[in-house]
Amino acid sequence: MNREEQLVEVLKAQELASYRRRLRRRTVLKWGLRFAIVAGFILLWEFGAGTLFDDAFSGSPSQIASALVRLGRSGTLAPNLAQTVIEILAGYSIGVGGGIAVACLFAFSRRFYVIVFPFIQAFYGIPKVALAPILVMWFGLGITPKIIISAVMSFFVVFVNTVMGLNAAREELLRVARVMGASKLQLTRKILFPVALPYTVTAMRVASASAVLGAILGEFVAAQRGIGVVINRASTQLAPNVVFAGVLILTAMTLGLSALLVPLERWISRREPKR
Amino acid sequence: MAERTSPVIELQEVYKVFVSGDKRDPMAFLALKNAEFAVDDGEFLTIVGPSGCGKSTVLNLIAGLMQPTSGRVLFKGREVRRINTEAGYVTQDDNLLQWRTVLKNVEFSLEVRGVDRRERRRRAMDHLEQVGLAGFEKHFLHELSGGMRKRVSIARTLAYEPDVILMDEPFGPLDAQTRLVLQDQLLTLWHSGKQTIIFITHDLVESIVLANRVMVMSCSPGRIKNIYPVPIPHPRDAFHIHEVAGFSDIYERIWEDIREEILAQGRGLKCAVTEKGDE
Numbered sequence: 001m002n003r004e005e006q007l008v009e010v011l012k013a014q015e016l017a018s019y020r021r022r023l024r025r026r027t028v029l030k031w032g033l034r035f036a037i038v039a040g041f042i043l044l045w046e047f048g049a050g051t052l053f054d055d056a057f058s059g060s061p062s063q064i065a066s067a068l069v070r071l072g073r074s075g076t077l078a079p080n081l082a083q084t085v086i087e088i089l090a091g092y093s094i095g096v097g098g099g100i101a102v103a104c105l106f107a108f109s110r111r112f113y114v115i116v117f118p119f120i121q122a123f124y125g126i127p128k129v130a131l132a133p134i135l136v137m138w139f140g141l142g143i144t145p146k147i148i149i150s151a152v153m154s155f156f157v158v159f160v161n162t163v164m165g166l167n168a169a170r171e172e173l174l175r176v177a178r179v180m181g182a183s184k185l186q187l188t189r190k191i192l193f194p195v196a197l198p199y200t201v202t203a204m205r206v207a208s209a210s211a212v213l214g215a216i217l218g219e220f221v222a223a224q225r226g227i228g229v230v231i232n233r234a235s236t237q238l239a240p241n242v243v244f245a246g247v248l249i250l251t252a253m254t255l256g257l258s259a260l261l262v263p264l265e266r267w268i269s270r271r272e273p274k275r
Numbered sequence: 276m277a278e279r280t281s282p283v284i285e286l287q288e289v290y291k292v293f294v295s296g297d298k299r300d301p302m303a304f305l306a307l308k309n310a311e312f313a314v315d316d317g318e319f320l321t322i323v324g325p326s327g328c329g330k331s332t333v334l335n336l337i338a339g340l341m342q343p344t345s346g347r348v349l350f351k352g353r354e355v356r357r358i359n360t361e362a363g364y365v366t367q368d369d370n371l372l373q374w375r376t377v378l379k380n381v382e383f384s385l386e387v388r389g390v391d392r393r394e395r396r397r398r399a400m401d402h403l404e405q406v407g408l409a410g411f412e413k414h415f416l417h418e419l420s421g422g423m424r425k426r427v428s429i430a431r432t433l434a435y436e437p438d439v440i441l442m443d444e445p446f447g448p449l450d451a452q453t454r455l456v457l458q459d460q461l462l463t464l465w466h467s468g469k470q471t472i473i474f475i476t477h478d479l480v481e482s483i484v485l486a487n488r489v490m491v492m493s494c495s496p497g498r499i500k501n502i503y504p505v506p507i508p509h510p511r512d513a514f515h516i517h518e519v520a521g522f523s524d525i526y527e528r529i530w531e532d533i534r535e536e537i538l539a540q541g542r543g544l545k546c547a548v549t550e551k552g553d554e
Contacts, residue, residue, distance in 0.1 A: 008292075008496075012305065015303050020301070023298065
């Protein structure tokens with residue numbers, strides 16, 4: 001090995017080492033700061049409760065934790081949790097599936113799109129909260145109205161964004177593919193879908209919050225079981241810790257639902273340059 | 276040859292290593308090996324070479340968008356350590372703002388630099404006129420041809436009057452006629468402004484028409500192979516350069532040099548394709 005080759009090897013090693021160092025420092029900083037933010041927030045809440053603000057209204061992290069444990073031990077948590085989880089999962093899958101399906105129908109037929117779109121828009125404009133009582137009237141106190149509200153709320157997010165995504169394919173690309181002999185179905189499957197996918201996945205993330213919102217909304221209006229019921233009851237009894245415990249559970253559900261999307265998002269991000 | 280007193284830009288024994296690939300198993304790759312050259316004030320230097328041989332890396336180093344792994348990059352005698360806002364940077368895409376009119380696009384660079392409204396307008400109009408786009412101020416970009424958009428992008432860069440303009444294949448996506456027109460216009464602008472220009476191109480004729488000197492780079496790793504002075508006096512006529520004495524001679528010499536590189540590439544000594552990717 002001559003002098004210059006040696007130098008190049010040294011430089012490469014140097015650059016690799018500094019890359020790894022930067023990466024490590026960034027990771028440590030990232031997690032350190034995240035931890036600090038959470039810890040700071042919890043500490044402020046814990047020690048502020050009863051001193052800075054009235055803990056009869058604010059609750060405190062330790063009391064929330066014990067409220068959670070109490071809910072679990074007393075056996076009230078499990079059936080309520082199960083009910084809400086089923087509502088959300090069912091509502092979310094129906095909403096997301098329906099949103100994608102209808103959007104595809106639109107992509108497939110321009111004419112259908114032109115005719116039906118105003119109705120969808122009008123329907124989108126309806127405040128879903130206002131629909132909840134009617135649905136309860138129609139379907140009773142059971143699980144059905146909650147699933148419907150949850151589904152409707154996640155449907156629109158996914159639907160609207162997927163339609164946008166399906167329209168995002170460049171006209172020139174479509175023309176080229178058409179000349180290559182691609183059928184309408186092939187265009188949809190091989191070009192429109194992949195182009196729309198990132199839009200849809202982003203929408204699915206947003207929809208995971210909408211699905212939870214929808215289910216709880218339904219439970220607030222009228223229900224026998226569910227986390228929404230627990231929260232509602234606790235708030236009438238002025239028990240902030242139980243309310244917060246419920247909120248915590250719901251947050252975990254939303255996060256859990258969107259965590260399901262992480263592998264899909266990672267797969268999609270292959271096509272984009274790293275940031 | 277270029278060893279005069281104070282060059283505007285100088286690279287001294289510059290090496291650049293990129294790290295790419297998986298986070299867990301990163302790879303180091305040598306993009307630039309012992310690059311050394313200087314550019315004089317007011318000079319027009321063109322860079323040619325196979326794709327992936329580090330041409331853009333050279334520009335990015337001068338623009339301060341990245342730092343060399345070893346060696347020094349000097350701008351007006353000072354080492355470039357952060358983004359070099361004294362330079363202008365024009366790329367292959369026109370990078371214009373779709374939501375602004377032509378005039379507002381040219382004003383953008385001046386806005387960023389805090390030039391006040393009236394001065395901004397005046398200078399933008401002035402430079403639009405210089406690139407032959409007077410009367411198009413109110414237009415949106417989709418109403419313009421590719422060549423016109425490119426001229427807007429050049430006007431935007433000229434508007435803040437950088438001493439050095441770095442151009443990375445700016446005329447690449449344009450058609451042949453438009454390229455000729457723009458080459459001619461760029462020469463005129465250069466004559467009136469006397470900026471220093473470094474210009475990357477794949478087009479050998481273009482590189483000769485424009486340049487005082489043509490720098491040929493080679494691949495794997497990126498190296499400076501040769502620098503050729505172009506013995507054709509200015510002002511030049513981009514439309515009739517083929518007929519000028521000395522043109523075919525210099526063309527043959529440079530082409531011979533590049534041909535070797537391209538053949539080497541074809542034989543499988545291929546270049547890494549990460550020129551634009553990392554960092």
